[in-house]
Amino acid sequence: MLNTFASSISSLLDARADGHALPAGLYIRSDVFDADMDVFFRQHWICIGLECDVPEPGDAAVVDIGKTSLILLRDDDGEIRVMHNVCRHRGSRLLDPGKTIVSKLVCPYHTWTYELSGELSYAPHMGKSFDKECRSLKSVAFKSISGLIYVCLADNPPEDIAHLTQATAERLAPYDIRNAKVAFESDVIEHGNWKLTIENNRECYHCSANHPELCVSFVDLDFGFDPETLSPEDRAQAEEHLALYAERTRQWEADGYPSAAVERLADCETNFRTQRLIISGAGESQTPDATAASNKLLGTMTRKDLGDTHLWGINSWNHFMGDHAVVAIVIPLSADKTLVRTKWLVHKDAVEGVDYDLEKLTNVWLATTEQDADLVARSHAGVEDPAYVPGPYSPFSETNLDKFATWYIDRMRAHGY
Ligand code: FES
Numbered sequence: 001m002l003n004t005f006a007s008s009i010s011s012l013l014d015a016r017a018d019g020h021a022l023p024a025g026l027y028i029r030s031d032v033f034d035a036d037m038d039v040f041f042r043q044h045w046i047c048i049g050l051e052c053d054v055p056e057p058g059d060a061a062v063v064d065i066g067k068t069s070l071i072l073l074r075d076d077d078g079e080i081r082v083m084h085n086v087c088r089h090r091g092s093r094l095l096d097p098g099k100t101i102v103s104k105l106v107c108p109y110h111t112w113t114y115e116l117s118g119e120l121s122y123a124p125h126m127g128k129s130f131d132k133e134c135r136s137l138k139s140v141a142f143k144s145i146s147g148l149i150y151v152c153l154a155d156n157p158p159e160d161i162a163h164l165t166q167a168t169a170e171r172l173a174p175y176d177i178r179n180a181k182v183a184f185e186s187d188v189i190e191h192g193n194w195k196l197t198i199e200n201n202r203e204c205y206h207c208s209a210n211h212p213e214l215c216v217s218f219v220d221l222d223f224g225f226d227p228e229t230l231s232p233e234d235r236a237q238a239e240e241h242l243a244l245y246a247e248r249t250r251q252w253e254a255d256g257y258p259s260a261a262v263e264r265l266a267d268c269e270t271n272f273r274t275q276r277l278i279i280s281g282a283g284e285s286q287t288p289d290a291t292a293a294s295n296k297l298l299g300t301m302t303r304k305d306l307g308d309t310h311l312w313g314i315n316s317w318n319h320f321m322g323d324h325a326v327v328a329i330v331i332p333l334s335a336d337k338t339l340v341r342t343k344w345l346v347h348k349d350a351v352e353g354v355d356y357d358l359e360k361l362t363n364v365w366l367a368t369t370e371q372d373a374d375l376v377a378r379s380h381a382g383v384e385d386p387a388y389v390p391g392p393y394s395p396f397s398e399t400n401l402d403k404f405a406t407w408y409i410d411r412m413r414a415h416g417y
């Protein structure tokens with residue numbers, strides 16, 4: 001029998017049964033956590049923030065991913081840059097985590113000073129032969145996916161990020177996320193492993209029992225249902241809903257808005273899924289009454305009836321609606337702690353209290369995130385219990401989790417585990 005703590009990581013990967021959740025050790029062991037950080041958060045493309053986190057030259061945001069600290073900034077020419085937050089003298093951190101405004105990057109230790117381009121411009125008492133040219137801050141490979149900043153810390157980043165760029169460029173263009181405004185940000189630490197956070201987000205099996213606020217605007221059947229277990233009335237309703245999807249998707253696409261599902265969830269390096277989803281009720285936005293929270297629509301949007309364009313990445317989930325967007329970024333902190341950073345975006349000129357009400361804007365996802373944090377903590381606590389045995393995923397509502405677990409195992413194998 002598999003010993004959760006004595007087995008090699010490879011035998012834990014072997015022990016995962018198709019269609020089932022992962023063995024406990026893969027969620028709870030610290031050596032697996034270290035492996036995850038290396039494989040998924042260094043060798044794959046991950047989302048760390050947004051162009052609009054740093055709207056003006058000199059704006060900087062520091063994001064820590066494990067032992068790596070990254071500076072996302074806008075330079076004097078208005079270009080986005082991502083650099084390692086490690087001084088080229090003796091390694092000191094230049095900036096603290098969070099957002100700040102800088103004219104230059106001055107190391108607090110011995111005042112080596114870097115331009116916003118990363119070039120070292122001042123290093124006193126280093127002698128005539130000292131060559132500043134080769135001491136620029138190390139830059140990081142990044143891509144802006146319609147304004148979402150993805151980085152990869154590997155020497156050879158996966159090339160299939162091109163599929164994500166391609167699937168989202170036209171679809172996200174009207175929201176103009178690059179030039180949006182971050183209206184609100186929340187950091188929640190979930191007491192669970194990052195894979196439980198991701199699994200929890202990729203199914204809505206738990207929605208009707210746990211998310212009363214979200215269910216006003218979100219259709220929990222969207223990610224699958226078993227027709228056999230529905231009452232005749234509910235089945236008729238579900239079938240009607242599917243027919244409505246086909247019709248709406250056809251209409252939206254005819255109007256020039258890409259809407260059909262595009263997914264690469266297994267057999268790939270960079271996993272993602274996107275689809276334009278129907279919003280229930282008033283149909284406009286994920287708010288307490290499903291009407292728009294902001295009167296100024298995002299980007300060049302002129303319609304409130306274009307649903308919710310959802311997008312999952314390896315460590316993120318997003319909802320783009322006519323009036324606002326919600327972007328969530330997942331950063332693992334330890335085997336049993338995960339930071340979920342959520343940002344609410346509105347049009348850059350939208351004014352709080354005039355164009356939008358902050359409470360209405362944030363209500364649904366603040367509540368949902370808190371409820372999800374509780375679910376993930378419960379799940380992690382149960383997985384830590386020696387009585388835990390991985391159970392089967394629902395073949396209707398949790399197929400995406402099966403794909404996630406399969407992708408996880410494949411990627412670990414591809415990186416030598
Ligand atoms: S470590 Fe930065 S100036 Fe010395």
Ligand SMILES: [Fe+2]
Pocket residue numbers: 200201206207211368371372
């Ligand atoms: Fe949830």
